[in-house]
Amino acid sequence: MPERAPAKAMDLDFAGLVRQHQAMVFSIAWHVLRDRAVAEELAQDVFLSLHQHLAELESPEHVLFWLRRVTSNRALDVLRRRQRRPMVSLENAPEPVALSSSGDPMLGGALRRLVGALPEKARAIVVLRYQEDLDPAEIARILGIPVGTVKSQLQRALALLREKLSRSLGEIAL
Amino acid sequence: MNLEDELRSALRRHEPSPDFTARVLARVAATPARTPARYWMRWATAVAAALVLAVGAVGYRQYEGERAKSQVLLAMRITASKLNKAQKKVQMISHRGNS
Numbered sequence: 001m002p003e004r005a006p007a008k009a010m011d012l013d014f015a016g017l018v019r020q021h022q023a024m025v026f027s028i029a030w031h032v033l034r035d036r037a038v039a040e041e042l043a044q045d046v047f048l049s050l051h052q053h054l055a056e057l058e059s060p061e062h063v064l065f066w067l068r069r070v071t072s073n074r075a076l077d078v079l080r081r082r083q084r085r086p087m088v089s090l091e092n093a094p095e096p097v098a099l100s101s102s103g104d105p106m107l108g109g110a111l112r113r114l115v116g117a118l119p120e121k122a123r124a125i126v127v128l129r130y131q132e133d134l135d136p137a138e139i140a141r142i143l144g145i146p147v148g149t150v151k152s153q154l155q156r157a158l159a160l161l162r163e164k165l166s167r168s169l170g171e172i173a174l
Numbered sequence: 175m176n177l178e179d180e181l182r183s184a185l186r187r188h189e190p191s192p193d194f195t196a197r198v199l200a201r202v203a204a205t206p207a208r209t210p211a212r213y214w215m216r217w218a219t220a221v222a223a224a225l226v227l228a229v230g231a232v233g234y235r236q237y238e239g240e241r242a243k244s245q246v247l248l249a250m251r252i253t254a255s256k257l258n259k260a261q262k263k264v265q266m267i268s269h270r271g272n273s
Binding site: 015048107109126130 | 178180182183185187188189194195
């Protein structure tokens with residue numbers, strides 16, 4: 001007969017952790033993958049894995065770091081597996097339409113689509129930078145890449161996004 | 175318009191579906207847990223297997239050594255017997271020559 005998680009208290013703590021971090025985990029996956037169903041599935045897998053590794057995590061900060069790292073890396077794995085399927089590159093992505101002003105919900109949607117068309121690593125970097133408000137050093141630790149790479153990819157991604165958006169916005173300066 | 179502010183707004187967090195927590199907990203309940211006992215059992219099995227392999231390797235080397243030793247002894251015995259026979263023949267020939 002399979003063994004079950006023994007401590008009821010731990011289960012309660014775990015449920016609290018899920019409720020506390022589910023928006024963060026799901027949103028990283030969703031913004032990187034641009035697919036709600038796949039993002040939910042991935043987020044569930046991440047929490048299942050968290051439950052199995054909970055005893056190894058030493059603090060709430062460690063849990064937060066672990067969740068961000070595992071979610072980002074798994075989302076990148078899904079993207080790599082998808083690479084066989086034809087994808088629209090940022091250069092070939094359709095121009096966002098009817099962008100008029102700051103705070104426009106259509107602008108948000110257009111930006112999310114453009115972020116979703118960035119190269120996989122740059123996409124994860126942009127999501128961690130602007131969704132999680134992390135600095136390049138923290139992003140580098142999470143993704144296991146040099147800080148210089150994070151900075152250069154971030155600059156390149158912002159330049160691409162700026163260029164793509166400015167084509168749509170016309171003369172409005174970014 | 176500031177691109178970075180717009181990105182923060184566009185990439186803000188969203189909640190998953192309302193039954194997300196319940197589904198995670200259901201999956202956790204249906205999954206066998208990795209308990210410390212299982213963890214240590216896995217380690218103990220690995221250590222025991224390593225020990226058996228090490229003891230087996232040492233035993234095999236000893237067996238091979240003994241086998242090689244007995245083969246050398248047998249070869250020496252055969253050589254000694256052949257030498258004895260040759261020596262006897264030489265003695266017989268020299269004895270005949272003298273008489």
